[in-house]
Amino acid sequence: MQPSRRMRLTDQIAKVIFFLCALLLVGVIVSVIYFIASKAFLIFGSGVNPLTFLFGTTWDPTGIGHMDADGNPVPYFGAGGLILGSVVTTLLSVLLVIPFAVGTAIFFTELAPKWVITLLQPLLEIFTGIPSVVIGFLGLIVLVPWLQQLSSPLTGGLATGGYGWGAAILVLFVMVLPTVISVSIDALRAVPQSVREASLALGSTRWQMIFKAVVPAASTGIATAVVLGLARAIGETLAVAMVLQGHRLPENLFSLKIFFQPNVNITAFIAQDFGETAGTAQNAYWTLAFILLFISFLFICISRYLASRSVYK
Known part of the structure; x- marks a missing residue:
């Protein structure tokens, strides 16, 4: 194989490797964002009002600090x-x-x-x-x-x-x-x-x-x-x-x-x-x-x- 052809092949291999590295990085970032977002919006499917979540001032998601008359925890979000x-x-x-x-x-x-x-x-x-x-x-x-x-x-x-x-x-x-x-x-x-x-x-x-x-x-x-x-x-x-x-x-x-x-x-x-x-x-x-x-x-x-x-x- 001639030197010039070998150099072109090396360049192509390097480009593919760098492209895969960049693609992997983008994939990791997108996956992290998707994972967090998929978990984040589950709370609103549980009956929590988005406005109450964003503007309310009482935070007790486990309800340990707020009990009803029967002693059951009442969560606040x-x-x-x-x-x-x-x-x-x-x-x-x-x-x-x-x-x-x-x-x-x-x-x-x-x-x-x-x-x-x-x-x-x-x-x-x-x-x-x-x-x-x-x-x-x-x-x-x-x-x-x-x-x-x-x-x-x-x-x-x-x-x-x-x-x-x-x-x-x-x-x-x-x-x-x-x-x-x-x-x-x-x-x-x-x-x-x-x-x-x-x-x-x-x-x-x-x-x-x-x-x-x-x-x-x-x-x-x-x-x-x-x-x-x-x-x-x-x-x-x-x-x-x-x-x-x-x-x-x-x-x-x-x-x-x-x-x-x-x-x-x-x-x-x-x-x-x-x-x-x-x-x-x-x-x-x-x-x-x-x-x-x-x-x-x-x-x-x-x-x-x-x-x-x-x-x-």
Whole structure:
């Protein structure tokens, strides 16, 4: 067999192998989505109202905490409080992350001396790889007692006053920050040097060049970083569960006190209770998992859309 023919045959074999690998990956993803979706919608065939599930605030799918007059468990499937907890902690943590992440990325790419970048870049990579359980332990040991003292005037010295959404928001802030910083740095570095040179040539100061030329040019990449941060935060489980420690949504929703008392979200309940349920109760947790999957998928779609609108490909 001649070398050229052998090379073409090798290329064809490689293409087939890579295609099969890609097909396998797509098949696995579709199978996971189908499996979760097939379990998620069973709950509504059991007589549960979708509106009650999405907007109700009492979550007790096993009915252990609610008994009728005869002592029989009465299940409740109100996941509205869990969804609210996930949305509030995710959005507020990312809103806190944005100024810190963008400011750090600007410092890395536009202002920092080379030796500072050489020193801090490995630290940022190590920070990104810290296990969530370690951050959860730090939140439990350091953050919760501090928040308990800080919130004492609001909670009246409640023993569990440091737990809740406030602690979860700060834990997510620590976990999401390095991801958003890294992607923002890449977005700013992707802006051509000619944009900076043109801005300075027109008489801009260094700060005007950064904020009126470089940052707007990298805005789609920075927005993608924020969306990826949202996707990371919405799915975080262990660290958040360690500092929430709640079993139901508190009653005082429109008070700052709600941030400094045990509270709930979707991932914490799935982690704590899924393995101890069966039947309809377990189907309810599959529905929660599907809601999380849908939200994450939505964030990824937004990220891809923003990336496709980038000024500099």
